[in-house]
Amino acid sequence: MKVVVTGAAGKIGRWTVRTILEAGHDVTASDRKLREESASKKFIQAELRDYGQVCQLLSGSDAVVHLGNIPTDVRNTSQAIFENNMLVNFNILEACKDLKIPKLVWASSETVLGYPFVPDELSYLPVDEEHPTIVKSSYAMAKRLTEILGEMYHKVTNTQIVTLRFANMYEPDEYEKIPIIHWNDEQKEIQKKNAWAYCDVRDASRACLLALEKDNLGNEIFHITAPDTIMPDLSQDLVNRFFPNVPLKRDIQGNETLMAIDKARQILGYEPRYTWRTVLNENGRTKALPEDQLALSKTNI
DSSP: EEEEEEEESHHHHHHHHHHHHTOOEEEEEEEEOTTSSSSSEEEEETTTTSHHHHHHHHHOOSSEEEEOOOSSTSSSHHHHHHHHHHHHHHHHHHHHTTTTTTTTEEEGGGGGGSSOOOOOGOBBBSSSSSSSSOOOOOOHHHHHHHHHHHHHHHHHHOOOOEEEEEEEEEEEEGGGGGGHSSSSSSHHHHHHGGGOOEEEHHHHHHHHHHHHHHHOOOOOEEEEOOOOOOSOOOOOHHHHHHTTSSOOOOOOOTTHHHOOHIIIIIIIOOOOOOHHHHHTTTOBOOOOOOOHHHHHOOOOO
């Protein structure tokens, strides 16, 4: 399969390019930044706000993994994030339609569910794909509007459009900060803003591959997270303390994630392989990585 990966210089993108290549596919990597050290030998520097460049980039491909958005952070204004991401996402969807590309996988976010989460706005836990969306930022609005656009484009083209809602991404070398940052009472309160969800980039890249290789999905949304929360506490204890009046849609087991991944498991065959509980040594330091993976995770964006 000929696959174009946008945002290939980003945190998820670098790992996704490698994962899809290792699965035997032909990958063209693309980003606004030149990334000569990409795992793919085919790297095209492109501006996705320019529809002509998008069409040239995607022409001849069988599938697109679209990860090329400005992340939500303090380095960009709300206006800049919305303007860029909305136009870029529209151009990708429009080009896939015009070029008759049969598969699109793209990165949405848990922020569409009401980030930061507050008890009065949660309908139930664990939060699944059927939960009402509540947007509170320009970043989340661009993601949610693109999900709605995806529905429209699927109806028009009958092509496969898969939305992956990622949460709080970690690279392998970033786990060392978890005990320091997240294991005190103040941070437990702060980190409830996404129900303590997180995801390893290696699992995120695997989810992209699974969505690419699956056929006849139509237009679907999947939550993609680690199998557990970022806290050492039992998940039920976290709910009892921080969301005591939020109904439970089903029983919560052990340390399981409160951003439900049941649908991704059942339909995509997604089974997250990485959790901070297996990545960290007892002293809180990360376990040794193979040199090539360590180099990949240390690459500056």
